[in-house]
Amino acid sequence: xxxxxxxxxxxxxxxxxxxxxxxxxxxARFSFVPIEVDKPGTMTLTLIALDxxxxxxxxxxxxxxxxxxPVIVGRARLDxxxxxxxxxxxxxxxxxxxxxxxxxxxxxxxxxxxLGVAETAVLPSSxxxxxxxxxxxxxxxxxxxxxxxxxxxxxxxxxxxIVTTDLYPKVRRASVGAGSIVGIAKxxxxxxxxxxxxxxxxxxxxxxxxxxxxxxxxxxxxxTFNAMSIDTDTSTSDTVAIVSSRRVxxxxxxxxxxLVRVCAELTADVVRNGExxxxxxxxxxxxxxxxxxxxxxxxxxxxxxxxQCAICGNDPNVGRLVMAxxxxxxxxxxxxxxxxxxxxxxxxxxxxxxxxxxxxETEGALVAHMREAELYASVAPADGLTFVPPVxxxxxxxxxxxxxxxxxxxxxxxxxxxxxSHEYISENADYRS
Amino acid sequence: xxxxxxxxxxxxxxxxxxxxxxxxxxxARFSFVPIEVDKPGTMTLTLIALDxxxxxxxxxxxxxxxxxxPVIVGRARLDxxxxxxxxxxxxxxxxxxxxxxxxxxxxxxxxxxxLGVAETAVLPSSxxxxxxxxxxxxxxxxxxxxxxxxxxxxxxxxxxxIVTTDLYPKVRRASVGAGSIVGIAKxxxxxxxxxxxxxxxxxxxxxxxxxxxxxxxxxxxxxTFNAMSIDTDTSTSDTVAIVSSRRVxxxxxxxxxxLVRVCAELTADVVRNGExxxxxxxxxxxxxxxxxxxxxxxxxxxxxxxxQCAICGNDPNVGRLVMAxxxxxxxxxxxxxxxxxxxxxxxxxxxxxxxxxxxxETEGALVAHMREAELYASVAPADGLTFVPPVxxxxxxxxxxxxxxxxxxxxxxxxxxxxxSHEYISENADYRS
Numbered sequence: 001x002x003x004x005x006x007x008x009x010x011x012x013x014x015x016x017x018x019x020x021x022x023x024x025x026x027x028a029r030f031s032f033v034p035i036e037v038d039k040p041g042t043m044t045l046t047l048i049a050l051d052x053x054x055x056x057x058x059x060x061x062x063x064x065x066x067x068x069x070p071v072i073v074g075r076a077r078l079d080x081x082x083x084x085x086x087x088x089x090x091x092x093x094x095x096x097x098x099x100x101x102x103x104x105x106x107x108x109x110x111x112x113x114x115l116g117v118a119e120t121a122v123l124p125s126s127x128x129x130x131x132x133x134x135x136x137x138x139x140x141x142x143x144x145x146x147x148x149x150x151x152x153x154x155x156x157x158x159x160x161x162i163v164t165t166d167l168y169p170k171v172r173r174a175s176v177g178a179g180s181i182v183g184i185a186k187x188x189x190x191x192x193x194x195x196x197x198x199x200x201x202x203x204x205x206x207x208x209x210x211x212x213x214x215x216x217x218x219x220x221x222x223x224t225f226n227a228m229s230i231d232t233d234t235s236t237s238d239t240v241a242i243v244s245s246r247r248v249x250x251x252x253x254x255x256x257x258x259l260v261r262v263c264a265e266l267t268a269d270v271v272r273n274g275e276x277x278x279x280x281x282x283x284x285x286x287x288x289x290x291x292x293x294x295x296x297x298x299x300x301x302x303x304x305x306x307x308q309c310a311i312c313g314n315d316p317n318v319g320r321l322v323m324a325x326x327x328x329x330x331x332x333x334x335x336x337x338x339x340x341x342x343x344x345x346x347x348x349x350x351x352x353x354x355x356x357x358x359x360x361e362t363e364g365a366l367v368a369h370m371r372e373a374e375l376y377a378s379v380a381p382a383d384g385l386t387f388v389p390p391v392x393x394x395x396x397x398x399x400x401x402x403x404x405x406x407x408x409x410x411x412x413x414x415x416x417x418x419x420x421s422h423e424y425i426s427e428n429a430d431y432r433s
Numbered sequence: 434x435x436x437x438x439x440x441x442x443x444x445x446x447x448x449x450x451x452x453x454x455x456x457x458x459x460x461a462r463f464s465f466v467p468i469e470v471d472k473p474g475t476m477t478l479t480l481i482a483l484d485x486x487x488x489x490x491x492x493x494x495x496x497x498x499x500x501x502x503p504v505i506v507g508r509a510r511l512d513x514x515x516x517x518x519x520x521x522x523x524x525x526x527x528x529x530x531x532x533x534x535x536x537x538x539x540x541x542x543x544x545x546x547x548l549g550v551a552e553t554a555v556l557p558s559s560x561x562x563x564x565x566x567x568x569x570x571x572x573x574x575x576x577x578x579x580x581x582x583x584x585x586x587x588x589x590x591x592x593x594x595i596v597t598t599d600l601y602p603k604v605r606r607a608s609v610g611a612g613s614i615v616g617i618a619k620x621x622x623x624x625x626x627x628x629x630x631x632x633x634x635x636x637x638x639x640x641x642x643x644x645x646x647x648x649x650x651x652x653x654x655x656x657t658f659n660a661m662s663i664d665t666d667t668s669t670s671d672t673v674a675i676v677s678s679r680r681v682x683x684x685x686x687x688x689x690x691x692l693v694r695v696c697a698e699l700t701a702d703v704v705r706n707g708e709x710x711x712x713x714x715x716x717x718x719x720x721x722x723x724x725x726x727x728x729x730x731x732x733x734x735x736x737x738x739x740x741q742c743a744i745c746g747n748d749p750n751v752g753r754l755v756m757a758x759x760x761x762x763x764x765x766x767x768x769x770x771x772x773x774x775x776x777x778x779x780x781x782x783x784x785x786x787x788x789x790x791x792x793x794e795t796e797g798a799l800v801a802h803m804r805e806a807e808l809y810a811s812v813a814p815a816d817g818l819t820f821v822p823p824v825x826x827x828x829x830x831x832x833x834x835x836x837x838x839x840x841x842x843x844x845x846x847x848x849x850x851x852x853x854s855h856e857y858i859s860e861n862a863d864y865r866s
Contacts, residue, residue, distance in 0.1 A: 329498035
């Protein structure tokens, strides 16, 4: 898909944003001052509410060993019989902050009271600075306004409410019979980066019961959200939640396939709008003895700072590609026979039989491929130091295509990643204070 | 140590560059055109020659699964009875290039012939672009000039000859009784030695026999070169070689201690002169159940792009520090109890009992500490896009000091790493072509 302008991207987003039956969303913006620094900010409190409580919901969370308080609370919510609402705030992630769990509960309690539902039927999410305390009072005061804003037409207020640092909101949908799945995501942002938390909410009216819904989520997350990396840093807050209002009968298999499609598209959206991303990189690894090794090799390639920089420069430095593969295999599968490994980029075989097959022609083709996949090029900064992306919408959905066959098995994985640019450094070297 | 200028750094280098007895070094520079791209370059061929062949030599190499041809040849050399010389070229690393091993052997053969020694007594090393073929003819033609340049006074021609993107040569020495150890290193990028392209040559006249020398090398590499990371990328060419001319009797324990000291200082030099490095980061991890976890946590912290960017910006974003620890532990030791973990930065305890202890005062102290450890600040580039480090010498040897006690055991490790800057991106987004 290509978007020629911010207006055309916006029109497209609105065309996919109709809410499934049984949901309402609303948001409230308000000013606050963090306890830790004397610098006022603006926070958005986003509500996703169900018309009726549902037993069909699930969520997957970060495996970071220092999970945020909303993750701790969210894990416990999975054992509750019913879910009535999701409340999300940006700016502060409520991770390792003194009294964090109680703060999350206090926000849930305020939402529950205003909606007339059980406190334990409210799932909290937070994203933002790690270590700071939530401005609970200000958040509680904003709840009534968010409730008044609830409407059943469009998911856009939520897609925009959770987006603090992203360049644009991310919405994807799929139809399943008479029902639909609508997903929204918040990825690595741009203006106040380090909100590298991914939050994803998948709303559906398809009638899939709890266990089948959770199994479908697990199966959809593995090849999508769990097979991407922007900067190798696993957030303390990552959350993917799914909720069904169970309004529309559906075929489970069709639902499962549609869910994978929505998750895959949101995954690509998150990477494409990752901090400073000029190129999305898609690495298909095959011929591995295990899926874990296939995934690991793919992540090692997209996680290599040197390879990321080369792609950013449209430089076909494929030596770094081989380095990254060898780094991972040398550490995690030492002794594995790689003599039958082959590597292709943009459909050109560039490595086989233990050696490169490079030529002026191949180099030219690779450079052309990378230029075609570039989302934008850096623009010299106004202050000489601070790079700002010159676009606020995705101009296309192409990627740099890499295929690695390890020649040592039949397992495979496809990983999405990104290049590394001046915009990433500018965004992350001084965003917080 | 502080260096006020390039001249004072240079004078200091010369003061430590006297060669141990029994060694000569020389180098030759020449123009060449890579077979793969139509762009001429200048290569340096560096020779380190022994006055007499020695049986006391050893080397450790990368564990990357795609090792360079010189690494393949070098591993075989370890079984040879004698070593007479080391030949090193920069610009092309001879990794996965068609006919790579034969090319390395051809260069060794030319050196052997000119020196009148056995081909198998010459150890080859190469560093530079991966995948390209060595310009064997041009290299062979340069050998006589390199041999004519051999001299027994100073290691500097070798320290200067092996560099690629390094800003300055790296030399360290230690005395052991009447003898000495002199080490040189080439670093700068693709550095996470596991046994990184880091090339290190340690020359000594101390009489330590082969097996004791190799054991001393292994023991010295573990806490030094193998405990650092500039960009998490393990080179296909990393080599640390040690050679003794066995001229001076010595105490083995004193030698071993001196060797660790030289390796530790060279490790710090390599990190300090890593591509785009503004700050060296030293992470001391203790209280781990295993040394592997302590090392892993340390590497996860210095390898986190977000934490690296924060340090670059002198931004005390300690949330990213906790994120990095949790990322590693969550993946490699899930379930480990971190409730007793404490974190200190610049001597201030900033995290304990599962929560941060942050205040305006602490923030100020951390910022001051980072500014004090900064080697240089970015200067707005002349062309608006290409950042170039404004200094070509290390102004001091301070580091950002972090101490993590996991509170879950008694094992420990100290890791050296660096921040991530615009200079790294500029260096690597278009270095090769």
